[in-house]
Amino acid sequence: MMEIMEGSHAVAEIVKRCRPQVVSAYPITPQTHIVEDLAQMVASCELDAEYITVESEFSALSACLGASAAGSRVYSATTSQGLILMAEVCFNAAGMRLPIVMTIANRSLGAPLSIWNDQQDTIALRDSGWLQFYAEDNQEIADLHMIAYKVCEDHDILLPAFVCFDGFILTHTYEPVDLPSQEEVDAYLPAFTPYHRLDAAKPLSMGMYATPDYYMEFRYEIDRAMYRARDAFIKAGREFGEQFGRDYSGLVEGYRLDDADVALIAMGSICGTVKDAVDEMRDAGKKVGLLKIRTYRPFPGPEIVEALKGVSTVAVLDKNISLGNGGAVGTEVKSALYGTGISVYDYIIALGGRDVRKRDIAAVVDLAEKGEGDMFYGLRTEVL
Amino acid sequence: MAEEKQDVELFSAGHRACGGCGPALAARLLLKATGKNVIVVASTGCMEVFSTPYPETAWEVPWIHSLFENAAAVASGIEASLKKQGRSEKIVCICGDGATFDIGVLCISGAFERGHDITYICYDNEAYMNTGIQRSGATPYGASTTTSPTGTCAPGGNPLPKKDMPAILAAHGAPYVATASIAYPNDFVKKVERAINTPGPCYIQVHTPCCTGWGFESRDTIAISKLAINTGLWVNYEIVNGVVEKAKKVRRVPVEEYLEKQKRFRHLFRPARQDAEIAKIQAIADANAEKFGIDIKLRKPAE
Numbered sequence: 001m002m003e004i005m006e007g008s009h010a011v012a013e014i015v016k017r018c019r020p021q022v023v024s025a026y027p028i029t030p031q032t033h034i035v036e037d038l039a040q041m042v043a044s045c046e047l048d049a050e051y052i053t054v055e056s057e058f059s060a061l062s063a064c065l066g067a068s069a070a071g072s073r074v075y076s077a078t079t080s081q082g083l084i085l086m087a088e089v090c091f092n093a094a095g096m097r098l099p100i101v102m103t104i105a106n107r108s109l110g111a112p113l114s115i116w117n118d119q120q121d122t123i124a125l126r127d128s129g130w131l132q133f134y135a136e137d138n139q140e141i142a143d144l145h146m147i148a149y150k151v152c153e154d155h156d157i158l159l160p161a162f163v164c165f166d167g168f169i170l171t172h173t174y175e176p177v178d179l180p181s182q183e184e185v186d187a188y189l190p191a192f193t194p195y196h197r198l199d200a201a202k203p204l205s206m207g208m209y210a211t212p213d214y215y216m217e218f219r220y221e222i223d224r225a226m227y228r229a230r231d232a233f234i235k236a237g238r239e240f241g242e243q244f245g246r247d248y249s250g251l252v253e254g255y256r257l258d259d260a261d262v263a264l265i266a267m268g269s270i271c272g273t274v275k276d277a278v279d280e281m282r283d284a285g286k287k288v289g290l291l292k293i294r295t296y297r298p299f300p301g302p303e304i305v306e307a308l309k310g311v312s313t314v315a316v317l318d319k320n321i322s323l324g325n326g327g328a329v330g331t332e333v334k335s336a337l338y339g340t341g342i343s344v345y346d347y348i349i350a351l352g353g354r355d356v357r358k359r360d361i362a363a364v365v366d367l368a369e370k371g372e373g374d375m376f377y378g379l380r381t382e383v384l
Numbered sequence: 385m386a387e388e389k390q391d392v393e394l395f396s397a398g399h400r401a402c403g404g405c406g407p408a409l410a411a412r413l414l415l416k417a418t419g420k421n422v423i424v425v426a427s428t429g430c431m432e433v434f435s436t437p438y439p440e441t442a443w444e445v446p447w448i449h450s451l452f453e454n455a456a457a458v459a460s461g462i463e464a465s466l467k468k469q470g471r472s473e474k475i476v477c478i479c480g481d482g483a484t485f486d487i488g489v490l491c492i493s494g495a496f497e498r499g500h501d502i503t504y505i506c507y508d509n510e511a512y513m514n515t516g517i518q519r520s521g522a523t524p525y526g527a528s529t530t531t532s533p534t535g536t537c538a539p540g541g542n543p544l545p546k547k548d549m550p551a552i553l554a555a556h557g558a559p560y561v562a563t564a565s566i567a568y569p570n571d572f573v574k575k576v577e578r579a580i581n582t583p584g585p586c587y588i589q590v591h592t593p594c595c596t597g598w599g600f601e602s603r604d605t606i607a608i609s610k611l612a613i614n615t616g617l618w619v620n621y622e623i624v625n626g627v628v629e630k631a632k633k634v635r636r637v638p639v640e641e642y643l644e645k646q647k648r649f650r651h652l653f654r655p656a657r658q659d660a661e662i663a664k665i666q667a668i669a670d671a672n673a674e675k676f677g678i679d680i681k682l683r684k685p686a687e
Contacts, residue, residue, distance in 0.1 A: 021465065021468045021469075022461060022464045022465050022468065024460075024461060024464075048468075049468070050464035050465070050467060050468050052460055052461065052464055052498065053498070054457065054460070054494055054498075055490060055491075055493065055494035055497070056490060056491075056494070058453075058454065058457070058490070058491070059454065059457035059460070059490070059491050059494050059495075062450060062451070062454035062457030062458050062460075062461065062491065063457050063458065063460045063461030063464065064461055065450055065454075065458055065461060066425070066448070066450070066457070066458035066459060066460065066461030066462040066463075066465070067461035067462060067464055067465035068461075068465075069448055069458075069461075069462065070423070070461070070462045070465035070466055070469075071465060071469065072464075072465040072468060072469070074461070074465075088451055089450070089451065089454065092450050092451055096450070198423045198446040198448055198462065198473075199446055199473075200420055200421045200422065200423065200445065200446055200473045202446075203420075203443070203444055203445050203446045203447070204446060204447075205436050205441035205443055205446075205447045205448075205449075206446075206447070206448040206449070207426075207448050207449035207450055208436040208437070208438040208439075208441060208449065209432065209433055209436060209437060209438065209449075210437075210438045211437060211438070214438050214439070
């Protein structure tokens with residue numbers, strides 16, 4: 001049933017229906033509404049879970065790690081500084097192959113302190129071994145949680161996932177969302193079956209140390225699982241479409257790309273603005289389209305190459321900056337398109353919550369067409 | 385120790401600990417106390433490294449290691465999970481003093497404040513031994529480590545006192561806090577049994593001399609442990625619901641009988657004897673004896 005609801009509430013409602021047995025989180029803006037809602041659901045007996053009110057994000061994810069190792073489906077949510085405080089546990093959880101699902105309300109990183117949106121936090125952890133899914137709107141963020149549990153808990157994958165949506169822009173925005181019922185979620189997402197767990201009846205050691213004779217093979221196995229997650233996501237997304245009518249079988253999603261000369265590439269809520277800008281540019285006779293990246297990890301390199309056949313120019317909108325080397329998405333898109341002859345330009349945009357309007361998207365396209373790129377867009381030069 | 389406990393061996397031989405390793409003995413005794421129905425949570429450190437080089441493990445019970453500083457938080461999650469599943473395993477953390485006194489305090493404080501039903505055991509060898517004998521918050525006053533070395537400007541070694549972790553954990557409202565020593569295995573085993581059977585977060589700090597880090601012969605581990613007790617520099621006691629109980633009484637001997645046998649205190653005797661520093665350490669032992677009331681009869685120092 002379609003309801004108007006806040007993005008954070010949509011996440012809490014769908015997480016509840018995914019039946020996590022242990023929830024552990026620490027409050028941080030703009031993630032708070034999600035964990036407040038879940039705490040209330042536990043208090044009201046709507047959600048049968050242990051809710052651990054930890055003293056830090058570091059402990060939040062550590063507790064999830066322990067609970068997952070003991071055999072429970074777990075959930076956490078965080079953003080920004082909280083995610084960076086968790087960084088050590090993030091790498092560890094992926095290495096231990098624990099299928100933890102965590103919502104990220106994407107937010108910038110200090111200094112200077114900023115509570116507003118960009119995607120620097122999850123991009124900073126791109127090499128941690130977590131799957132990374134980015135939602136365009138509140139419907140997609142709700143749906144991606146169900147898909148995330150399905151993919152992560154697949155015994156051929158066994159990796160954790162960041163399910164990302166833009167802080168404030170989506171977390172605090174009311175949109176129509178069609179939430180599946182508990183029965184529908186149960187039909188899509190089976191109960192968690194751990195591949196292995198801590199159990200006195202069947203002792204095993206988890207998290208042992210590896211000498212140089214073994215370490216590389218562990219890393220290789222994680223990398224292989226990340227590649228297998230491509231197909232697992234496509235399969236889970238297709239099944240989702242069959243059951244709910246919203247298809248997520250694409251690691252990327254094209255919008256008016258068919259005869260496009262210029263393609264914009266973006267992740268997250270900015271895609272909505274880009275689509276409107278594309279429509280206006282199309283109306284004005286410009287052959288422009290959008291390629292939305294839904295899964296940043298695994299990175300959809302082959303899908304990008306396939307989707308951009310026939311395109312001559314690409315403009316990547318990066319809501320992050322790998323300081324000293326441009327935007328992370330742009331860098332990887334350039335790598336994927338190496339040898340195709342397509343011109344790729346990168347634009348650092350909307351850092352720290354700077355607003356992006358349709359005319360900004362049109363301006364970026366103009367710059368790309370002129371061959372001007374690999375730059376910050378929208379700088380206030382008067383305050384530099 | 386009851387005979388059936390003596391026969392229980394869940395910590396396998398063949399691990400990589402040094403001969404005379406105090407922590408290895410603590411691990412063996414720990415599992416005699418817990419039996420099989422336990423989940424062990426380890427911190428990064430000597431014990432983790434010497435007992436679990438992949439693909440071998442010395443642990444014949446479920447065991448998990450995540451990071452250096454998060455064992456208490458990992459244990460919190462395991463406890464929540466077991467509660468939800470209706471399972472009965474006891475949860476025991478076994479972590480070094482660096483993981484406990486220093487880098488893990490945040491996670492430990494959180495876990496104890498929340499009241500999880502876990503037992504946290506610190507095997508205290510009084511420095512970061514896995515990385516090569518660096519000072520921790522558990523390093524006693526006057527000990528030389530690689531980061532509290534002696535020199536012309538620092539003739540006394542570590543200038544800071546040992547942190548009082550049992551008091552800190554007791555102040556969290558822990559129902560049972562105890563100190564123990566591998567020199568008294570029955571006492572340690574009994575304390576572990578009591579801790580795991582006490583609902584709520586319990587803390588045991590077990591003194592585990594490190595022959596490599598402290599600088600004594602590997603055959604002397606137990607003798608050194610006993611001297612720590614007999615000098616009053618280590619006191620075995622229990623804190624039950626915040627009240628100190630059952631401190632082990634001893635006929636104390638002067639601290640230098642303990643100090644002079646260890647390389648980490650050698651600077652107090654050579655090249656020149658540092659009477660003032662030795663007196664300060666004696667004062668620490670005297671204060672311990674006074675605080676815990678452990679003196680049976682003070683023997684006069686040898687002439």
